[in-house]
Amino acid sequence: AEILHVLGARPNFPKAAPVIRALDALAIPGLTQQIVHTGQHYDTLMSDVFFADLGLPEPVANLGVGSGSHGKQTGALLAGLEDLIAERRPELVLVYGDVNSTLAAALVCSKMGVPFGHVEAGLRSFDRTMPEEINRIVTDSLADLLFATSPEAIGLLGQEGISPDKVHLVGNPMIDSLFAALPKLDAAAMRARFSLPERYGVATLHRPGNVDDVAAARELVEAVNEVSRMLPIVLPLHPRGRATLAEAGLVATPDLQIVDPLGYLDFMSLVRGAALVLTDSGGVQEETTALKVPCLTARPNTERPITCTHGTNKLVTPATMVAAAKEALSAEAEWPPEGPPLWDGQAGPRIAHVLKRWLAARR
Ligand code: UD1
Numbered sequence: 001a002e003i004l005h006v007l008g009a010r011p012n013f014p015k016a017a018p019v020i021r022a023l024d025a026l027a028i029p030g031l032t033q034q035i036v037h038t039g040q041h042y043d044t045l046m047s048d049v050f051f052a053d054l055g056l057p058e059p060v061a062n063l064g065v066g067s068g069s070h071g072k073q074t075g076a077l078l079a080g081l082e083d084l085i086a087e088r089r090p091e092l093v094l095v096y097g098d099v100n101s102t103l104a105a106a107l108v109c110s111k112m113g114v115p116f117g118h119v120e121a122g123l124r125s126f127d128r129t130m131p132e133e134i135n136r137i138v139t140d141s142l143a144d145l146l147f148a149t150s151p152e153a154i155g156l157l158g159q160e161g162i163s164p165d166k167v168h169l170v171g172n173p174m175i176d177s178l179f180a181a182l183p184k185l186d187a188a189a190m191r192a193r194f195s196l197p198e199r200y201g202v203a204t205l206h207r208p209g210n211v212d213d214v215a216a217a218r219e220l221v222e223a224v225n226e227v228s229r230m231l232p233i234v235l236p237l238h239p240r241g242r243a244t245l246a247e248a249g250l251v252a253t254p255d256l257q258i259v260d261p262l263g264y265l266d267f268m269s270l271v272r273g274a275a276l277v278l279t280d281s282g283g284v285q286e287e288t289t290a291l292k293v294p295c296l297t298a299r300p301n302t303e304r305p306i307t308c309t310h311g312t313n314k315l316v317t318p319a320t321m322v323a324a325a326k327e328a329l330s331a332e333a334e335w336p337p338e339g340p341p342l343w344d345g346q347a348g349p350r351i352a353h354v355l356k357r358w359l360a361a362r363r
């Protein structure tokens with residue numbers, strides 16, 4: 001019997017690596033596991049580098065779906081995954097996070113009667129203008145097994161009529177990857193590479209709400225520029241925003257370095273040593289919470305409120321970012337003493353144990 005992990009975009013890789021490792025460690029007789037890469041992300045720095053950095057095994061197939069509108073991309077994903085799943089007939093599929101590859105795999109599995117589990121279930125921003133929110137709602141409503149990173153997920157899923165029997169609070173596999181990488185992180189090497197002083201900031205921007213519209217992007221660029229005059233910033237830029245952010249006036253300065261996306265170990269090294277992170281990423285909100293690095297999230301809402309209540313995260317707008325940065329950098333800044341429950345590096349093993357029981361019950 002086979003467990004098939006469907007991966008496609010950058011945030012999928014650090015979520016899957018600890019699950020794959022923990023399943024391997026259990027050595028369940030007769031069980032094999034494989035990765036299928038959908039090809040949603042395809043640049044070396046958006047994909048390949050993560051396989052090396054996280055020790056992920058080679059995918060058994062790459063569907064090569066590439067970029068496109070939501071309809072075109074999701075359509076290509078559905079067609080490619082349907083053929084693959086018909087051919088391999090896995091006993092269980094695992095999907096991760098909230099990208100289009102996740103949604104497509106959920107739909108295909110449901111239609112083909114193949115059970116699937118959703119890792120990172122029950123996150124809600126309550127903002128249906130976000131494509132990820134649609135992906136999360138549909139994926140959770142169809143999943144046979146739901147693995148939650150935070151306790152409030154159970155109640156949120158319950159409100160949508162999802163039985164608590166299917167939901168398992170396991171902690172956060174993203175943080176398993178981070179903790180496993182800690183001994184390999186080298187902030188000093190990143191400071192040298194980017195000629196940074198002791199105190200520096202890191203920024204990432206890629207949400208459609210921030211980088212698809214020139215007017216919205218312009219406000220954000222001005223705020224990031226102003227923060228960079230207090231604290232030099234490195235911005236590893238996601239390919240999505242390149243053109244629009246440039247049109248909105250984003251230019252490199254000595255205090256604002258715009259660089260290609262970084263590999264996982266380089267990026268986490270940079271974040272670990274940072275005095276402040278500006279972001280609109282989902283995963284980065286969590287990683288900064290685990291590392292206790294102050295994080296300002298340029299979004300009107302978050303599906304990860306636990307990073308605000310139990311972590312270093314704060315939601316900002318372009319209008320509030322500069323003052324929030326001053327405050328976060330001041331000596332008086334204080335953070336909640338207790339981190340999120342179960343963000344302890346053991347989410348992968350917890351998921352693997354649930355899967356072992358589930359497989360045993362079916363045989
Ligand atoms: C996707 C996810 C988003 C996630 C992000 C993580 C969806 C709907 N969105 O957004 O939730 O936060 O990944 O990074 O699934 N591109 C490249 N090279 C690549 C990949 C993309 O140049 O390897 C460019 C293309 O111009 C493409 C654009 O980025 O059109 C957007 O890529 P896409 O995969 O559609 O969505 P993301 O914005 O990356």
Ligand code: UDP
Nearest residue numbers: 010011236261262263264267281282283284
């Ligand atoms: N990341 C990375 N290099 C970068 C930016 C991000 O390695 O230049 C990692 C980081 O671990 C982050 C993950 O990729 O949590 C997913 O990032 P992204 O912001 O693309 O996706 P999101 O979490 O917003 O869906």
